[in-house]
Amino acid sequence: MPTWCDATITKKKVWADGLFTITIKADGVQPFEEGQFLQLGVYPKDQIGVQAAIINRPYSVASPHGDELEFFIVLVPDGDLTPKLWALEVGDGLVVNDRGAGRFTLAHTPDADHLWLFATGTGLAPYVAMLRTETPWERYKKIVIVHGVRRESDLAYTEELSNYRTTRPGQFELIQSLTREQSKVAMRGRIPALLASGQLETASHCLLTKDSSAVMLCGNPAMLDSMEELLNSRGMVKHRSKTPGQIVLERYW
Ligand SMILES: Cc1cc2nc3c(=O)[nH]c(=O)nc-3n(C[C@H](O)[C@H](O)[C@H](O)COP(=O)(O)OP(=O)(O)OC[C@H]3O[C@@H](n4cnc5c(N)ncnc54)[C@H](O)[C@@H]3O)c2cc1C
Numbered sequence: 001m002p003t004w005c006d007a008t009i010t011k012k013k014v015w016a017d018g019l020f021t022i023t024i025k026a027d028g029v030q031p032f033e034e035g036q037f038l039q040l041g042v043y044p045k046d047q048i049g050v051q052a053a054i055i056n057r058p059y060s061v062a063s064p065h066g067d068e069l070e071f072f073i074v075l076v077p078d079g080d081l082t083p084k085l086w087a088l089e090v091g092d093g094l095v096v097n098d099r100g101a102g103r104f105t106l107a108h109t110p111d112a113d114h115l116w117l118f119a120t121g122t123g124l125a126p127y128v129a130m131l132r133t134e135t136p137w138e139r140y141k142k143i144v145i146v147h148g149v150r151r152e153s154d155l156a157y158t159e160e161l162s163n164y165r166t167t168r169p170g171q172f173e174l175i176q177s178l179t180r181e182q183s184k185v186a187m188r189g190r191i192p193a194l195l196a197s198g199q200l201e202t203a204s205h206c207l208l209t210k211d212s213s214a215v216m217l218c219g220n221p222a223m224l225d226s227m228e229e230l231l232n233s234r235g236m237v238k239h240r241s242k243t244p245g246q247i248v249l250e251r252y253w
């Protein structure tokens with residue numbers, strides 16, 4: 001049974017209809033590693049305070065541990081929890097568990113020259129947290145982040161990520177791709193197809209090879225499966241403590 005902490009929404013940023021970031025203040029959440037997730041939950045209206053009734057799901061924390069914690073969330077229209085989270089406004093309450101969990105962290109990612117971070121949709125969240133710390137910048141010569149979404153309006157965190165081009169010159173590449181519309185700011189196509197065609201490596205001026213790269217994959221499970229297959233064909237395998245490899249992944253469903 002998790003230990004639940006009361007939390008209050010201090011900020012809500014809507015990137016597009018149904019795509020949002022909430023910042024919460026919650027006392028009692030223990031320090032966690034960037035990339036880990038916490039359970040967010042709400043009480044059903046008729047069962048306020050009944051812990052056993054809390055409707056909860058895991059969410060990657062999009063910020064390092066601190067007084068306030070950030071979560072990047074998409075509304076799944078028929079979902080149990082996200083319509084309730086989407087309806088919350090600044091000042092509203094929710095609950096969060098007190099301990100981070102998960103191994104989708106830099107501590108569980110192998111060393112390499114290049115760190116490739118692939119995300120679909122809200123799978124960007126853990127990378128936002130990691131890049132706000134010094135750890136990846138100290139460990140990897142080059143970091144390439146590839147964010148695949150349906151439409152240009154779903155490209156959240158662009159300003160923050162783009163800033164790393166200036167603050168980390170020569171060390172950072174941001175590649176955004178859209179699957180459902182054309183745009184001048186992003187590539188067109190699904191991430192695995194863009195890797196297979198060589199477009200991602202050309203655009204980032206960075207090779208994705210077994211000897212040069214560590215790879216993190218987060219978000220849509222079908223993207224993870226396609227990418228794993230593609231990377232396997234390049235001789236890359238999942239990284240495990242007993243059998244080192246190159247790939248670390250987080251499945252959102
Ligand atoms: C480790 C972990 C971390 C996660 N972190 C995040 C996060 O940072 N942000 C976030 O938005 N979600 C995240 N999720 C997904 C989240 O836990 C919920 O599954 C999601 O918010 C839907 O909850 P729901 O109750 O509204 O839908 P449910 O009633 O649980 O319906 C779930 C169905 O919705 C679909 N679905 C679930 N999540 C997504 C998604 N993100 N995008 C598209 N379709 C989805 C799937 O088809 C799934 O079967 C994470 C999941 C895991 C396992």
Ligand SMILES: NC(=O)c1ccc[n+]([C@@H]2O[C@H](COP(=O)([O-])OP(=O)(O)OC[C@H]3O[C@@H](n4cnc5c(N)ncnc54)[C@H](OP(=O)(O)O)[C@@H]3O)[C@@H](O)[C@H]2O)c1
Binds near residue numbers: 121153190191
């Ligand atoms: N603005 C929003 O993002 C938004 C707002 C409100 C509600 N929603 C709802 O939220 C849910 C999730 O939507 P989402 O767009 O965040 O997530 P998603 O459906 O996982 O799509 C994100 C990206 O992943 C791609 N993708 C899907 N399967 C793939 C595969 N096998 N390989 C590689 N890439 C793949 C999608 O391409 P394709 O386009 O080709 O599928 C899309 O570019 C949906 O129920 C949606 O209706 C989304």
